[in-house]
Amino acid sequence: MNLISDALAWIADPQQWQGGDSLQLLIGQHLMYTAWAVLIAGAIAIPLGWMIGHTGKGREAAMAVSGAARAVPSFGLLILLVLLMGVLHKPEAALLTFVLLAIPSLLAGAYGGFEAIDRKTIDAARAMGMTEKEILFKVEIPLGLPLLLGGVRSAVLQVVATVTIAAYVNLGGLGLPIISGLNLRRFDMVLGGSLLVAALALLLDTLFMILSRWAVPHGLRLQRRPSANPARMLFRKPAPPMQRQER
Template identity: 65%
Template structure:
């Protein structure tokens, strides 16, 4: 328990020595996370939508996603740093985190389309909607919630993994954990871990709200009406 008390005292004391101040480390952690997830989203979302819309290439996407998940992030970071050179360490880190984020976003993108009732899409075609209109007016709005869920998962994975960037001198909250290990300062290690966990919890809360807001109003109303009907059915049967 004393270690946790010391960790909070270190966090609120603000004395990080020669390391970056905590607000700066927070900004670095968030910056790498945002840049990586945005790039991964720009790559994975169109591909996932195409797979979900056409029904083609799902097996290939699953295989690629599985392979990407199996790659050890720390090993990839070191390998890319060696290949690109020490002057390209930020690029090596971003590529590593993009590779980590792509599988979750890709899965969320095509799973959102696959979860749509095909009768809704058939009804759109019967009304004379073009494939482009079906994509943007039906599939994207209805599949947006699962896409946001995929982005949420990717963001949490990346924000936790960004801590390894400190190993190659790129800052972030991981610098406290790594330096604490080197100096055998338990309070600094625990403090760094607490800061990473707090940031992850905040981001998770934000994305939970966004995921809820991404559900179309009509779908929410339908779910509520269905739930209400199921709740009334036993009462009517009992009467």
Template identity: 65%
Template sequence: MNVFADAFAWIFSPERLSGSLPLPLAVGQHLAFTFGAVAIAAIIAIPLGWLIGHTGRGREIAVALSGAARALPSLGLVVLLVLVLGVVHKTEAAMVAFVLLAIPSILAGAYAGFEAIDRTVIDAGRAVGMTGWQVLWKIEVPLGLPLLIGGLRSATLQVVATVTIAAYVGLGGIGFFIIQGIQLRSFPQILGSSLIVVVLALALDGLFALLQRLVVPRGVAGRDARRQGERSGARASAVRAAAS
């Protein structure tokens, strides 16, 4: 426990508020990279995912490209892009790597949300005279939103953990303290900065989990609750029957 006590002492030391990179500034840089990369990836992946889910075309290509993007080593990609684009554009190089990391999860969440919709609901919408755009915005988008938020949640967690490598090319963030701690052989600093990344990831995960519950349409939530109640009642009846 002394190790964790030393790590917390490092985090809350007054020295973290001064120096070349104060801890609050490093946290801000870390979150800026995270939200920036996820936002850019969302702008690219959500319309593409909705198009795939709405038309049912191109899913195999999207899956193949997503798998290839997931296989790319983030650190190697950042270093390669810095070498290609030049040190002057190292921020852009890092953002490209983080965006590529975030796209697969968001893309999968976007088209999977549409694919999970009961087709009878869409057919009913068309039967009452809805146009393709009305089906998209009034049925598919609202019903597919929970899985899309799940994709954004997964992408955010992946990026917030990976942004630590931005410090490897001198871009700051929490990774700066991890790399500096390795060089100084300061285990409290390494553990303390790692704990900050963990706390950020847990906080963001909790926010997205709450948002994912809030975006579930009330009718769907009520239906799921009724189904859960019916299943619970059936299990209780089975238990009573077995007991008798």
């Protein structure tokens, strides 16, 4: 408990929120790397996933690439890219590492959302005379949006947790107090930085959870709504027993 209280005191210390390595600056750097990585990965993976889900071609190759990308260790990839691209391109190497980390979840969410759609819905759209472009933008994308946002949610959480390694190559972020604390044996700094990363991940997770629920089409929300509230049924008073009619 003393370590936790020391970590909270370190976070609340006004000195940590001032200067060149202030916590608000480190949080901003952390969010900047996360946002750019997910945006670039989304620009690559989401159209590709939609194409795979719409045409049904290339699914096995996409799964193989996603599995291989998940198996690559992020820290080793970061060091390798820094060595290959040079120390003058450390930000680009770090960003490329985070983009490669985010692509598998986004790709799976994009084509998984299309595959979850009932084929009868697509056949009905074609029977109504809709073109393939109209089916894509008016049927498949809206119905696949909840699963896509689930993939974005997963990608954001993975990148937020991994951006801490950017501090190993002096790029800032919330990994800086963790690494500095380990070198200085200041475990209150280590735990404080870890708590900030966890709090940031929980905040983003809650935001994307709300967005995923909001993205469900209104008609599907009505179908999922239960006909009766189970809690209300559980606590409902029993009906009085019927009295026998006397002859």
